[in-house]
Amino acid sequence: MNNIPFNKPFATGKEFDYIKQAITNGHLSGNGEFTKKCQTWFESNIGCQKSLLTHSCTAALEMAAILADIQPGDEVIMPSYTFVSTANAFVLRGAIPVFVDIRPDTLNLDESKIEAAITPKTKAIVPVHYAGVGCEMAKIKDIAEDYNLLVIEDAAQGVMSSYQNQPLGSLGHLGTISFHETKNVICGEGGALLVNQPELMERAEIIWEKGTNRSQFFRGQVDKYTWVDIGSSYLPSEVNAAFLWAQLEAADTITQKRLEIWETYHQAFADLEVQGQVHRPIIPAQCQHNAHMYYLLVPDLDSRTSLINTLKQYGIYSVFHYVPLHSSPAGIKYGRVDGNLSITVELSERLLRLPLWVSMTEDRVMKVIETVYKFFS
């Protein structure tokens, strides 16, 4: 059997047709027919009030930071166990990321530790839905309401997931999602900003269009198009949107296939968990997940390193993440820690992600499972 890569981007087969159609349409810059189709899909399937397609989730987070009116010195509460863009977007506006520990079961922001981190400078809470499993949003929203804070969901990994039957990205004031090739539904590089707060819609569109009122001009709402606010070029081209449209049409099939592989791993590793060798992911009852990743928590850093090496000897590529942001050079420089981040530190050394991609065959999944068992025997 060939090597088993960690990820292999999936294509539905329709991508070429839609890209060809975008070329035939003669509109290749942003905000054309395919962009509108994708945005309508988010609005009806995620249930956000308005959505704007972006060239990355990083861009969507930057837009969210501008929309949240983050000023230098403001504080934004987030986990340390996340991708750099969660923090960078706010640091770019002069804010201080305040890192709080995660829950040991879901590796999501520990909602019971948020209140202690709030100061008069706190502006927003950024829950990151790790592995597409929802954070405890009911509690987080209550805290945000009590302290008058914005909730910006980093739902980069959460397309097709829900919490209490509500899609991730539709629960906070703002939500952001990613279509990077390592995510479930992809277009190479891409993302979206989801706006759930009607008052923020108009400004979101202006920031998206380089700080101009171009969209209002095209709708005939203003008689000239001019620079009205800060902004940047956050739109992806129609080529990317066309690719994404093919994937959104297949989003159910993609999720179903990933869930099957996830379940195969999960059932297979139940014994290993009983033996006390690993811990498997925990999905709370109120969360429907999208099988964004399958990970194992192994005993310690040394066993993780040896397991990665053993898998590699058998041609299987597994990966770990993240270097906790509070311990990274930029995190130390720009951020602040609240309380003790012991769960973050411990679990970031014990977590290992196994290969999981849509066209992964059953024999490959079995080979990964057998090799993990071989390692622990």
Ligand SMILES: *Cc1c(COP(=O)(O)O)cnc(C)c1O
């Ligand atoms: C992937 C990811 C991002 C960044 O997404 P891009 O589309 O690559 O910019 C941000 N946050 C989290 C939690 C992610 O997993």
